[in-house]
Amino acid sequence: KNEVEQSPQNLTAQEGEFITINCSYSVGISALHWLQQHPGGGIVSLFMLSSGKKKHGRLIATINIQEKHSSLHITASHPRDSAVYICAVSKGGTSYGKLTFGQGTILTVHP
Amino acid sequence: DAGVTQSPTHLIKTRGQQVTLRCSPKSGHDTVSWYQQALGQGPQFIFQYYEEEERQRGNFPDRFSGHQFPNYSSELNVNALLLGDSALYLCASSLQTEAFFGQGTRLTVV
Numbered sequence: 001k002n003e004v005e006q007s008p009q010n011l012t013a014q015e016g017e018f019i020t021i022n023c024s025y026s027v028g029i030s031a032l033h034w035l036q037q038h039p040g041g042g043i044v045s046l047f048m049l050s051s052g053k054k055k056h057g058r059l060i061a062t063i064n065i066q067e068k069h070s071s072l073h074i075t076a077s078h079p080r081d082s083a084v085y086i087c088a089v090s091k092g093g094t095s096y097g098k099l100t101f102g103q104g105t106i107l108t109v110h111p
Numbered sequence: 112d113a114g115v116t117q118s119p120t121h122l123i124k125t126r127g128q129q130v131t132l133r134c135s136p137k138s139g140h141d142t143v144s145w146y147q148q149a150l151g152q153g154p155q156f157i158f159q160y161y162e163e164e165e166r167q168r169g170n171f172p173d174r175f176s177g178h179q180f181p182n183y184s185s186e187l188n189v190n191a192l193l194l195g196d197s198a199l200y201l202c203a204s205s206l207q208t209e210a211f212f213g214q215g216t217r218l219t220v221v
Contacts, residue, residue: 004153041148042213043201043203043215101146103152
């Protein structure tokens, strides 16, 4: 079993819909990261969380340390949100030490 | 600031050859991590360099080696290439709580 599991693996939505991507992990972590990867490879860091909730524009990320679970929400989704969303965790004392990645969630938003 | 720059962007090599990939970190970032991402998979940690030393290493064979220079730039070397080494190689630079990823180098081994 992978240390980081994401669901769903694939997600299709209509423009304007509210989207939730889930991430569960099985190890102790120093931080959890949500990343976005577009076709062609480049990865953008969206959030780094160690507790609670963060919001940036239409994106919201939450984490429940006790349940070892995090969610990424996208409000009022748009076709430009189409990308692969990846959850990753860092262990040990540093926030950006060795990252262990989930398999990613492929999001497609149709107009 | 150009962020994290990787070169080359694409590369085709033959089995058994050696390859060197390069990464220039974001200005001020002192830590560089390398990841391998096979098609359809999440990235896998190869190793991390800090102060010119390998600080952490993932589960990769010794054919994978690296180096960090005094200006914090880094190289990833892979010897005796195998078909299975074909992947996107990502470099990430970080400083405390901030990290940026490069666009990656797409390596194809034929």
